[in-house]
Amino acid sequence: xxxxxxxxxxxxxxxxLATTAPTPGTRVTLLxxxxxxxxxxxxxxKGGEQRVSQPYQRATAxxxxxxxxxxxxxxxxxxxxxxxxxxxxxxPKPRQFDLHFDAGGTSLTPASLATLDRVVEEALTRPGAxxxxxxxTDTRGSMTDNDALSMRRAQGISQLLxxxxxxxxxxxxxxxGEREPAVPTADEVDEPRNRRVVIxxx
Numbered sequence: 001x002x003x004x005x006x007x008x009x010x011x012x013x014x015x016x017l018a019t020t021a022p023t024p025g026t027r028v029t030l031l032x033x034x035x036x037x038x039x040x041x042x043x044x045x046k047g048g049e050q051r052v053s054q055p056y057q058r059a060t061a062x063x064x065x066x067x068x069x070x071x072x073x074x075x076x077x078x079x080x081x082x083x084x085x086x087x088x089x090x091x092p093k094p095r096q097f098d099l100h101f102d103a104g105g106t107s108l109t110p111a112s113l114a115t116l117d118r119v120v121e122e123a124l125t126r127p128g129a130x131x132x133x134x135x136x137t138d139t140r141g142s143m144t145d146n147d148a149l150s151m152r153r154a155q156g157i158s159q160l161l162x163x164x165x166x167x168x169x170x171x172x173x174x175x176x177g178e179r180e181p182a183v184p185t186a187d188e189v190d191e192p193r194n195r196r197v198v199i200x201x202x
Contacts, residue, residue, distance in 0.1 A: 025062035029079055030055060043069045094202045095122055098182075099157065101195040104140070106149075106156045116157075120164045123201045130202045131166065133157050135175040138194040139187045143177060151175030157197050 028043050032055035040053035045061035048068040052059045056079060061069040080087055097119050099112035108116070123129045135150035135157075154173035162168045181194045 025060060027058055027060045028052060029058045029074065045069050092126060094200050097199040099197050099199065100192060101153060103190060103195065106153050116160060119199055119201065120161060120166060123166050129170065131161065131171045132200045133171060133173045134198045136180060136194060136196050137178050138191040139178045139185055139189050147175055147177040150177045153197050
């Protein structure tokens, strides 16, 4: 029989664990989605189909059987104990960092400047890591000016990351202006929490 394998069902978070069944066949276990979204998969055999829709629910299809795949329930501890080597191969979850800026420019606050070291440390511990840097502004100023400012912030942080040893071709920078505030405000409001870049390390 084929070796056990982790199979992506939806994105990188909703996962199926497909393994060899105790008797010749295949067992599929639905792992929970990291984002809490509902997921499901249909397991088919000669005898019919079985829908697996609950975390740690399992469907087992036996070779040559004319029965519908059997369905049962397991739990996180059991699955992880039985498949330690497979879980060790899963990449670490993405990590997000928010860095904040002084008003109207591209200068990081002192606290955020210190956080930048943690971003680099996290990224360099992940082989082949990628970073996205998304710049944001508060609602002071015009939409056009804020679009440009958010992009300058993202590009500036990207350059700092490169200067600290992270490869430039693994960084994507983008600006969102005032469109996605962390704290919704009226127009022309000076809100420090919205003057930020969001860095995601994958």
